[in-house]
Amino acid sequence: GAGVSQSPSNKVTEKGKDVELRCDPISGHTALYWYRQSLGQGLEFLIYFQGNSAPDKSGLPSDRFSAERTGGSVSTLTIQRTQQEDSAVYLCASSPRYSGANVLTFGAGSRLTVL
Amino acid sequence: GQQVMQIPQYQHVQEGEDFTTYCNSSTTLSNIQWYKQRPGGHPVFLIQLVKSGEVKKQKRLTFQFGEAKKNSSLHITATQTTDVGTYFCCSNTGKLIFGQGTTLQVKP
Numbered sequence: 001g002a003g004v005s006q007s008p009s010n011k012v013t014e015k016g017k018d019v020e021l022r023c024d025p026i027s028g029h030t031a032l033y034w035y036r037q038s039l040g041q042g043l044e045f046l047i048y049f050q051g052n053s054a055p056d057k058s059g060l061p062s063d064r065f066s067a068e069r070t071g072g073s074v075s076t077l078t079i080q081r082t083q084q085e086d087s088a089v090y091l092c093a094s095s096p097r098y099s100g101a102n103v104l105t106f107g108a109g110s111r112l113t114v115l
Numbered sequence: 116g117q118q119v120m121q122i123p124q125y126q127h128v129q130e131g132e133d134f135t136t137y138c139n140s141s142t143t144l145s146n147i148q149w150y151k152q153r154p155g156g157h158p159v160f161l162i163q164l165v166k167s168g169e170v171k172k173q174k175r176l177t178f179q180f181g182e183a184k185k186n187s188s189l190h191i192t193a194t195q196t197t198d199v200g201t202y203f204c205c206s207n208t209g210k211l212i213f214g215q216g217t218t219l220q221v222k223p
Contacts (some may be wrong), residue, residue, distance in 0.1 A: 033211065035123065035213070042215040103160045108157055
């Protein structure tokens with residue numbers, strides 16, 4: 001597609017429920033990132049996929065968080081047993097190559113509210 | 116892990132005044148990127164610096180990369196209300212890690 005697409009744009013859920021957030025990167029982009037941005041805060045790195053290599057999961061805050069990328073394209077971020085502190089905007093970004101001098105194109109984000 | 120510290124966190128200026136945000140790393144960076152996030156929007160790429168001591172300009176914006184490649188700055192000359200937003204530096208050491216950002220408010 002022309003840009004990075006994320007869905008849903010808004011999600012309200014009850015504490016304890018599981019949620020799935022989807023990211024459809026720019027076609028041909030081999031690197032895909034997930035970041036979390038709490039209200040008024042910076043961009044917290046969550047996970048990084050690069051081509052067919054094992055993802056860098058070092059930013060995932062707990063084992064309730066997981067992500068996968070199927071076929072080197074679409075990615076899903078799953079949060080199990082959501083907590084109120086998980087409320088944030090989850091941003092996905094993709095870039096053309098594995099590493100080095102790469103420019104990130106961000107999606108519009110998925111705003112998650114946990115009641 | 117790799118971290119970049121960005122200061123100040125907030126800056127309020129009168130329209131027409133200059134603005135500078137600074138980004139510092141404890142380790143040498145291969146390159147550094149700058150992004151701008153408008154209120155309610157998502158980050159958008161501004162520029163990338165690769166060489167030691169590099170200086171790049173985009174209209175009223177001047178970007179610098181330190182000689183040791185451990186720090187960088189973004190300077191805006193004569194701010195306008197359209198400059199409002201949060202400016203992030205981003206270090207590239209394989210994965211892309213963002214600084215905390217500097218939020219700029221401009222009073223007309």
